[in-house]
Amino acid sequence: MLDPLLLGLLVAAIAIGWWLGRRERRRAREQPAPGVSLPRDYFIGLNHLLNEQPDRAIETFVQALEVNSDTIETHIALGNLFRSRGEADRAVKIHQNLLARPTLTPHQGGLVQLELSRDFLHLGLLDRAERLLQSLVKDVPDEGLRDAAKRLLVDLLQREKEWQQALDVATPQLVRQDADIQRAAAHWLCELAQRDRHNASPGMARKRLRQALSIDESCVRATWLLAELERDTGHYKAVIRHLKRIPEQDPGFLPVILEPLHEAYRRLEDESGWRAFLETKLQETHFTSVVIMLAASRLNTEGQDAAIELISEQLQAHPSLRGVDYLMDLYLIGENHGDRERLLLLKQHTQKLLAARPRHRCHRCGFGSAQLHWQCPRCQSWGTTKPITGLEGE
Ligand SMILES: [Zn+2]
Structure with a gap:
């Protein structure tokens, strides 16, 4: 059976064969000699390949293939092939062997260093990968290579939670070019702001969060953290102001803000403000959390029937498991006769499903x-x- 690797090697072998043949033909033209032949090693390698001995085939091909400007890319590709099948240590050997060649052009040298840093990343040798990538980012003249090195470096610095360094590498070029990195950069600033918050530097935290929002105005986490900073000092009106901005940034995050928002309204003893907010949101959206919280508020002020009416009405239009579960909670209030057992049994099922x-x-x-x-x-x-x-x- 030919697996994908073997198939890849076969293609490589054919390419190498073609190249060796071409080289021989060129030599033949230069020094007229009878016949055109491929080196013996090539056939030995091909033989190993056909006998499904890929490791020996690769060794033979690598030996047969001298390193020069025509074959650098084949060597790089062989190294990458090893890495992709989980043998990054062998990839390192091939790429390091290439780097030792004095004939490499600066572009080829950069290319090999980039692959070598990928090998190191694969092996978890982050220090060595970082050193290589830092020098590439600084020295390599080729813009494409520098870009690729920057992306790898940013990835590595994120893994090490070096948020400030990741920002320094990615700003401004990558942040401008790549929407994913732009969104990530705002989160790195949030990470730094969280550190500041824990180190009792709210001023610095605010500055970073404003910077995060200037990079990505839809970063709900930055707004969330601004609300947290206000909560730390008991400024609940400001908490409400920030939290209410979150669904404007991304309507999908409305359920996330409900608990802390309710808490802020409670602290201000403004139940009617809370209720008005929920009523407005119910007109705009159909989140189950909004319905349940509004029903809970109605339960407190108007009683069980009003709450049941709201939930039942909403469930008909927008069925939801959590809605049904809460409806059972409402039915269970004051229920003492036989139905209680049945309701509790049903609730066990909905709870299991929800969990x-x-x-x-x-x-x-x-x-x-x-x-x-x-x-x-x-x-x-x-x-x-x-x-x-x-x-x-x-
Ligand atoms: Zn994911």
């Missing part, structure tokens, strides 16, 4: 989670996780 379903999902990779992650734990994207809507969500 098995994630509340948030990453729009990039589909990763579901109970809590909201600013950076997706699976695909590492920033700001791509949002509350889930629909029957099983909001």
Whole structure:
């Protein structure tokens, strides 16, 4: 059976064969000699390949292929092939061997260094990768290579949680060019602001958050943190002002702000303000959390029937599991006879179903989670996780 690697090698072998043949023909033209032949090593390598001994085939081909300007890219590709099949240490050997050649042009040298840093990243040798990438970012004249090196370096610095350094590398060029990096940069500033907040430097934190919003005005996390800073000092009117901005930045985040917003209204003893906010939002959206919170407010002021009426009405138009679960809570209030048992049994089922379903999902990779992650734990994207809507969500 030919696996993809073997197939790749076969293509490489044919390419090498073609090249060796061409070289021989050129030599033949230069020094007239009878016949055109391929080196013996080439056939030995091909033989290993056909006998499904790829490792020996590669060794033979590498030996047969002298390093010169025509074959550099083939050597680089061989190294990458090793890395892609999880043998980054062998890729390092091939790429380091190439780097030792004095004949490399600056562009080829940069290309090999870039691949070598990818090998190091693959092996988890972050220090060595960082040193190589830093020198590439500084010295390499080729813009494309410098860009690729910057992206790798930014990726590495993020892994090391070196947010300020990542910003220094990415700003301004990458932030301007790439929407993902732009969004990430705003989150790096939020990370730094969080550190400032913990170190009791709210002024510095605010400055960074304003900078985050100037990079990405839709960064809800920056606004969220501005609200947190106000909450730290008990400025609840400012908390409300910031939190209310979040659904304007991204309507999908409305469910996330409800708890802290309710808390701020409670602190100000402004239940009617809270109620007015919910009523307005119910006109604009159909999030289950809004319906449940409004029903809870009605329960307090108008009683059980008013709350049940609201939930039932909303469930008909927008069915949701959490809505049904809350409706059972409402029915259970004051229920003492036989129906109570049945309701409790039903509630057990809805609770189990709800517990098995994630509340948030990453729009990039589909990763579901109970809590909201600013950076997706699976695909590492920033700001791509949002509350889930629909029957099983909001
Ligand atoms: Zn993801």
